[in-house]
Amino acid sequence: MPVDIKGREMIAPRLLAHYDRHRRTLPWRAHPGATVDPYAVWLSEIMLQQTTVAAVTPRFAxxxxxxPTLADLAQADEADVMAEWAGLGYYSRARNLIACARLVTEQYGGMLPDNEAALRKLPGIGDYTAAAIAAIAFGQRAVVVDANIERVVARLFAIDAxxxxxxxxxxxAADAITPDSRAGDFAQGLMDLGASICTVRDPQxxxxxxxxxxxxxxxxxxxRYPVKAAKKAKPERCGTAYWIERDGQVALVTRPPHGLFGGMRSFPDDGWRAGADGDGVPPIVADWQVARRAVRHGFTHFWIELDLALCIEFSADMEEVTWWPIDRLEDAGLPTLFAKAATRFKEMRHAA
Structure with missing residues (x-):
């Protein structure tokens, strides 16, 4: 049952009037009449990819x-940014964030370009993010479709594909209802509608x-809209993480710059990855205390179950590791999986 022409023409005015009265107050969203900060819009859009508003809000601040500025981020140490990102997941976003800030500083004088075509050429910016920045930060007419908007539009038009x-x-359909003016407010209005009224279950x-x-x-x-295809079961992987301790410090490694957790600190492991289990071979010969299947964690495309192997009386040296003070381990910026492992490792230490 398609939306008729008359009804379609009323969507933008009604939504904008509702948005003006009920808009959410979010730290990256400019107050009515205030100047929009493109840096804040870009940063928030990258952070919000695959992550909830509740999780992003304190991290954004x-x-x-x-x-505080794109130029500051361009000059930041990559390890510091990756550590600050820890826990938000999808770590390639943080690497692209730094790469984008540096490229914009070098090629655009520190100012994000104001059109979709140029924005799409920047690291980490795809079609959705380019449209969102163009519309929200620069007032361009752009068709913005995130998960909330996708749901609202699918219901408005009863799209059953x-x-x-x-x-x-x-x-x-979103293109057909996006107005020429206030496209950014229109997009944010649809986002708010999907978040608060046109929710996944029990829409109000x-x-x-x-x-x-x-x-x-x-x-x-x-x-019932949008109609989703049946999900495929995610593959299960298994591996081992190793706690190697000496003199109140634990060995951490820095992962390769590309791939899972690229550039981040973690415990040594046995080479597990998305496509294969670990080989079970420890990095050193030691008297290991092992907890089987101690940590389970879900990624987008697979699950991992980690055995945890503990060695608390290591005295030799190791190459390519950083000895990190155990009492400051929370400052290491460990990804969520290894933060979970750290908690369990500490329980094992105390029980040893």
Whole structure:
């Protein structure tokens, strides 16, 4: 049941009026009448990829405190940025963040370009992020489609093509309702609507300003949209992480710059990866205390279960490791998986 032309023309005015009254207050969102900071918009959009607003809000503030401008971030030590990013996941975002800041400083005088085509050429900026920055930061007409907008638009137009094949139709529908002016506010209004009213489960249709033009509501079952294809089971991997301790310090390694956790600190491991289990070979010969399947962690495309091997009386030297004070381990910026492992390792130490 498609939205008729008259109803479609009313979507933008109704949504913008609702947004003006009910917009969420977010730290990266400019107050009405205030100048938009493109750096804040870009930083927030990168952080919000695959991450919730609740998780990003305090981390965004910390980033701005440490690196208040794009130029500051361009001059930052990559290890410091990666450590600050720890826990947010999808660490390639942080590496691209630094690369983008440096490229913009070198090629654009420290100012993000104001159009989608140029933005898409920058590290870590894809179609969605380029459109969001162009619309929100620079007032350009751009078609912005994130997960919330995708859900709202699929329901408005009752688009029943299963995802991901349905994304093309959803984007075309979003294009049809995006206004020439206030495209950034329109996009943020749709995001707010999806976050607070047109939610994944139990949408609050009676509160929705777009209810009268919504084909999903008219059909009586808006929650069925967007239609999603059945998920495939994620493969299971297993490996081992190693705690090697001497003189109140623990051995950490810096992972290769590319790949999983690229450039971040972690415990030594046995070479497990997304496509293969670890080989179980420890980095040194020692009397290991082992906890089997002690940590389980989910990634986008696979699960990992780690055995944890503990050696607390190591006295020799090791190459290519950093000896990190155990009482300051929380400052090492360990990824979430290894932060979980650290907690369990400390329990093993105390029980030893």
């Amino acid at each position: 910390r980033f701005l405190t440490r690196w 299963p995802l991901p094949s349905g994304k093309k139709a959803i984007r075309a 249709c009676m509160l929705c300003p777009l209810r009268d033009g919504c084909a999903g509501f008219a059909a009586g079952n808006p929650a």
